Amino acid sequence: MHIDNRNPPATLLTHASQLLTLRSGNAGPRRWTQMCELAIIEDGAVLIANGKIVAVGTTDEVAKHEQAKTADEIDCSGKIVLPGFVDSHTHPVFTAPRLIDFEKRIAGASYEEIAAAGGGIRASLRGVRESSKEALAAHVLRALDEMAAQGTTTVEAKSGYGLSFTAEIKSLEAIRQVSEQWPGTVVSTLLAAHVFPPEYRGNHDEYVRLICDEMIPAAQKRKLAEFVDVFCERGAFNMQRSERILRAAVDHGLGVRAHVCQLTLTNLAPLIALHPASLDHMDFVTDDDISALARVDTVATLLPAANYFLGLRSFPPARRLIDSGVAVALATDYNPGTAPTPSMPFVLSAACTHMKMSPAEAITAATCNGACALRLQARKGTLEPGKDADIAIFNAKDYRELAYWFGVSRCCETFLGGIRRSA
Secondary structure, eight states: OEEEOOOOSOEEEEEEEEEEOOOOSOOSOOOGGGGGOOOEEEEEEEEEETTEEEEEEEHHHHHTSGGGGGSEEEEOTTOEEEEOEEEOOBOOOOSSOOHHHHHHHHTTOOHHHHHHTTOGGGGGHHHHHHSOHHHHHHHHHHHHHHHHTTTEEEEEEEOOSSOSHHHHHHHHHHHHHHHTTSSSEEEEEEEEESSOOGGGTTOHHHHHHHIIIIIHHHHHHTTOOSEEEEEESTTSBOHHHHHHHHHHHHHTTOEEEEEESSSSOOOOHHHHTTOOSEEEEOSSOOHHHHHHHTTSSOEEEEOHHHHHHTTOSOOOOHHHHHHTTOOEEEOOOBBTTTBOOOOHHHHHHHHHHHHOOOHHHHHHHHTHHHHHHTTOTTTSSSOOTTSBOOEEEESOSSTTHHHHOOSSOOEEEEEETTEEEEO
């Protein structure tokens, strides 16, 4: 793999078999049949300069642009060109795979049984606490490079495996260090409310106080996080504590998001009232909550790779959500315990085969709606003049191939803010 950090005066992508622009007059997340509208241009071209998209159209149209005359041309014949994937839910700050958990699950143990035995999220705690910021950053950077090789250009990165003030802040610092090195865009999220650390087993309220009164203010003051997340679930944080943590985030001017309804039903009304950017997992959700979500801009981010790796028969109800008008995004949930994959193309495949999303819906969910889940839709998610030059190029002639092939990467090149990355 190679990243060319030189930014030439201009780059011209020409003759794409299909150029998926996803252009629309809608500034918010796509819903209903809008998710099937990819705004495809055949024999398409994109002109890039100074990290931004300058022009989009057919090759003949864009070739007439003044800057196109001196641009470095890349022939995309026989290829698909689309917006870079926006992976809006990842947990990259860890040090080792959870192989013991993996074998226990194969032998029949459930997610909650593994967690109760000391595995799960807590199994990653020691490695993060004992590692240096530099070591954590190196791991995160490797993960993001693997994601870029699969077409991802924007990544939301959470803390959440340190579960102490020092380790959570260190994790966020590692994410910031990587964001200054990686040419793509990194959005940082404080997830100190992942589970309760062992030293607070008998004093959960004190750990919640630590998050609200110390971690959130420190993250905001040092500009280490753009969002605060909470795992609102049985065995983790109940609704009352989750709401307190997210209200503290709002009070400090940070965006909010939440892991919800992964294992059990949860009444989402208190969370929806806080205007979260995204509610994630959503395996178990009521009709009333679906109706409420259809009326707001909160995105439901579905994570089918986790269901696949956990060996579950059930998957998030994508069809119910989409057909009811909820804005749906897709993300990898990259983490060492339940979704060790950097591949958004695999997620597209799982979404189509297991959640019955169409390939077009899956692509929209992984680009435009993923950008909305991070409130970056003004810059990301579509190919339009003025937006960031975040572009993925695949060896395929038909967009449906992106979800059809799995277990192999057909991404041949990625542009991250205009910087070319070859696989």
